[in-house]
Amino acid sequence: MSNLLVYSESQMVSHTICIQRVEEEEDYLTCGKCMSEFRLDRITSFIKHKKQDCQEYVETAATSNAELVCGSCPQGFMTAVGLLRHAQTIHKFKLFLQRSSDITGIQKVTVSQETDAAKGMIDQSMIHSIRQSLDRSLERDDQLENGSGEILLTSNQPHVMDLHQSERGISNLQLASNQCQIQTESLSRPSSSVMVKHSNVYKNNEINISNIRLPLSNLQANPVQGLSLGNKQLNKTQFDTRKDISSIVNNQTSAPVLTSENHATTMTSPNENISSHVLSAIMKSGVIFPVLNKEFTSQSASDSQVNQQSNHAAENMNTQENSLALTDVHPRQVTQINQSSIGSGDTANQTNLLSVDTQVIKQPDVSFGMTTQTNGQTSSQILTGVQIGSQRIESQQARPVLVSTLTDKQGTSPVLVADVNKHSESNNRDLEVYKEMAVNTLQSSDNIELSSTPNMNSNVSAGETSENTNISCCDSQKCGVTVIPGTHEGLKKCCNAVVPKKRKRHFETKHTLSLRNKLMRRLSDSNTIRSCRSSDKKNSGTIFIDLEPNEDGTLSQKFNTSSDNMAFPAGVSGIGYEVSGLSRDSGSYLNRPKGKGSVILPPGAVFSIPISYSLSTQNDGSLRPLIISKHTFQTEASTVSQSTAYTANKLTETFSNRFKMGTENVQAKKGAMDTSAAENDGSDNRLEIDLNHSEDGEQNPSRKRRYPTSRPFKCEKCDSAFNQRIHLKKHMSKHTGVKPFKCQQCSYSTVERSHLKVHIRIHTGEKPFKCTYCEYATAQNSTLKIHLKRHHKPSQGAANKSPTSV
DNA sequence: CAGCAGGGGGCGT
DNA sequence: CGCCCCCTGCTGC
Structure with a gap:
């Protein structure tokens, strides 16, 4: 159940209402079409309602004992959230998350009369109806509580x-x-x-x-x-x-x-x-998902405290079932935010921007290890900086980065603007709170819709009819459900027809991937990619990794990987990371090979570059860049701290979860990420980061065993240890004497079927392993190998992999 | 040296 | 988990 703070501006007087529900464990069925709510025990009513296409049978206050009744139609609702959602979707009410400019900085849900007023969609009585309904709900709660x-x-x-x-x-x-x-x-x-x-x-x-x-x-x-x-x-x-x-x-x-x-x-x-x-x-x-209020000026706790706070709160986050889609920014504040976040240098764009969602991300504590091998000598150093555009961020001074998500007039695509210059030291700490919120939200699949919601909401806040921007929520599932943008958060309408307790699973299985694909398509199809707001236009959109200044005092070097023909200079390798959507050149973005070394930076995303790299000496003595991806990051890059590795994996997982590329696998190609890159021609030094796979490196079997070399399964009766439980189980028969596989012709028994199979060859005379150089044949391959080793030169051949005859 | 048994690892399911 | 493979050690010739 939810609590909702409603702030109505209709009367220019604050009106704050707390909504509470008593039956916190009660489930509801929500009609995906009309948003009517039915108690779970009234599923027959729900079915009847659906069978009659929502037209004939409406769960009203009279039929459902609903406490909340719409003032514009007879529908009753069991939850205030449902009523508000109904008001939002059916009656086109607008619910805003208002960024308060007062000292509290509280976002309020605002039932606004402004939206769609010109279209006559707003009924003032509806506002009062909602408010009265909410009041009634509250009164009931008070009575029940006897508080x-x-x-x-x-x-x-x-x-x-x-x-x-x-x-x-x-x-x-x-x-x-x-x-x-x-x-x-x-x-x-x-x-x-x-x-x-x-x-x-x-x-x-x-x-x-x-x-x-x-x-x-x-x-x-x-x-x-x-x-x-x-x-x-x-x-x-x-x-x-x-x-x-x-x-x-x-x-x-x-x-x-x-x-x-x-x-x-x-x-x-x-x-x-x-x-x-x-x-x-x-x-x-x-x-309510909090969005950044840039007006915050006070200080907050230390990072660790905030992190713990956020993590803990995230664990308790339960926003899925009763969430409202909220317009992020009150329309009246758009202009102000535009000006503040875009800057005067981009005034041309302001007129096209209808909504701005500014979130704070923290540039992760990046500590990139670099190992250089020259003439057999290995040296390591830490990369300490990341550069975005012209702004360099030192890893030791990891600071929040404002990432503003701008939505263009058409609402077709979010425009990503990374602006590291907008934050000030005075509010950095304060913004950490929201940074963590953004990160946690990104990591929560429950809130996957959040990143796309601002885009959708922009249409609503623009006063456009939402019918023009309907999208089908699950084309791939062929469920035919149409979703009105801005009317859902986290869940699709068809999800509402699912028992709440199963919605999460439903959403994950039915919609997550399709949503990601939609987002990817939307971004890919967009021609509204705007430049990173940076004075260094040449470098816009490219994140650089700087090398730590050399011991001899020479300047650090920067390497731009945004260019396809980028090549590392001899003797030194560099790695960059292109963030799509930050690129100035939309053409290059659109034409770039899909899934090549780029990631879409979603709103509020935190990006990290888990990379180490080293150099190897080629045959001609020159240095060949050897790029080691995060796959080998943990195992080989001792110069990388664990915390950094964790951050990298965590962030990668975030990206992976939110924007799984599906068939557009972004994993390494051409072996550029592997040590095998040293065996390549070195023509393509571009980094390709696998967004789909994180720390375990399972997708690169050449670099990681499937099973660990450690032996965690230890025998209690002897010192034997095994890497798999099954081997320990087999071993235990040694102590117990249990040998289930018995030979029918002798007293032989064994713990393993394959051993019995070999044994039976004694009785059958089967010798499938035949020497290719003599008439020798044996029942075991290992015996043949020994034979070959003793009687034939190794160069003459090897044992047959399989029996040559039966 | 050959034959055989058994332990342990790898891999597909 | 089952199966297969590889390897090693033991035994007898």
Whole structure:
């Protein structure tokens, strides 16, 4: 179930509503066509509804006991999300994730009257209807809970936090402690803007948001004496101190434990307001995918803390079943963001840009190892920098990179703009939160739609009729379901007809690949590839890897691989990495060989180049580049740290998961990635990165055994050890004496059928292995080999691989 | 030296 | 997991 923060601008007054559901485990069937919802126990109604093509039988409030009823049609809904989704898809309401410019920086779901107003699609009464429905839902919840409407806060600190109602109806949370646990017996309605994971609300009649990590740097140093929430005013005597925060934390291993060392850090900025982090973390736990608010200026916790926070929250992320597709940017803010993210140098494009989704990615901690072999001498060095356009990023100073996804007017393709210049040190840390969110989202298959949603939503926010941009969600499956862009997130409509618990599997099996292909096609077919915003136009779109300055002080060298005829200079090899979509030259992008050394940089993607390389000496004494891909990265590149390898694999997996090329396998060709490249003619030094396979290198059998050389399977009765369990099993018969395969003509028995097969040849006289030089024949190949070795020169031949006769 | 048995690894399913 | 293969060691001639 979901909690939803609704902020209506229709009355120019903040109206914040918390939506909660009681039956958190209840499943619903959602009609993929009209979005009507049916309880699972009313599946017959659902079937009837489907049989009548949604026309005759509608699950209304009267028929379903639905709490939420559409104000424009009689359909009833079991969930507020469903109602909003219905309003969005059927009645063309627009739901926005609004980027707030206030200090809270909270994204709000906005039911807007602006969209499609010109087309008469908006019914003001609908807004009120939704709001009233939501209010009713809330009232019901309150009644069921019998809650007091008070939020109780507990902590090991006497005074934990202060909740202020902001001027926009959003609570600001200021913490006085380095540890925080928020508990509540019920949410105050409806002014409370605190959203928590619903799943924890009703189990113990309390809200637990312990999974939310609060950035320490923003903690309020001065303890507060009271708590205010909306109109509620609580003093400290009303705090529930029955549960000490420390015990709560200790009892929940997953809960964050903040150290005193970190706490000391927080004192450096006692006046920071953390509401944005708190609420964004809450949102992260809820249904709304947070998008970057570039206005953030406060500092957040250290990277590790944020990572843990994000990871933990990601584990609790359950956005799939009740997600709404949200327009990322409020239309009124588009211009502003355009200006800020695109810059004045690209004003021509602004008029064509209808939406901008700016996300922050962190340039991974890249530590590229390079091993150079010259005349038998091996030397290694670490590559420490990555260059994007004209901007160099030092790996040691891995910084967030703003990647703005621009959507053109036609909404046909996202335009990727990597702009490393837009971030400032002041907000880098803050942006880490969203960087991690983006990464986690990318890694979550549940949210695979997110990257394409902005594109789709752009159509909606443009006021275009969505019918013009319908796409079929699963052509490959021939299910015929049509999807209205911007109306789904993560799930297709046909997914809604699946029992929720099976939707994830359904989505993965039915849609994931097709979606990727669609995205790939969309990008490939696009002629709107724009240039990387970089002053260094020549280098735009190409990521370089720099060499660390040489010991002799010479400058590092850069190598551009965006050119097909690029060649490494003799003596030094370099590797670059072309990121498609960043290329200035759309022609070269379109004409480039598919699956060759390029990746599409999806919105918010983090890119990494897991590469090491070395040089080998050719016959003529010159140096031949030897490119070692990530396949050999881990096994051979000792110069590469494990953390880097992990990052590389992680990111590659991300890419692979999201944009699996399918038949367009991007794996190495021509052996350019293998050590066998040394045996090639060296004409193609271009790097080709296998996006589909990550760390195990199974796709390169020449470089990796299928089975490990280690012997993890150890015999308990002797010192024997084996690399496979089956071998240990066979070995154990040595101790147990169990030999199931018995010879019918003698007392011989063995543990293995093949051995019995060989044994039987004694009785049959079969000698299938015959010497090609004499009349010798034997029953075992190994015996023949010995014979050949003893009686015939090795050069004369070898043993037959198979019996020459029967 | 030949014959045979058995252990262990590789690979397809 | 089953099967096959390779290798090694033992035994007898």
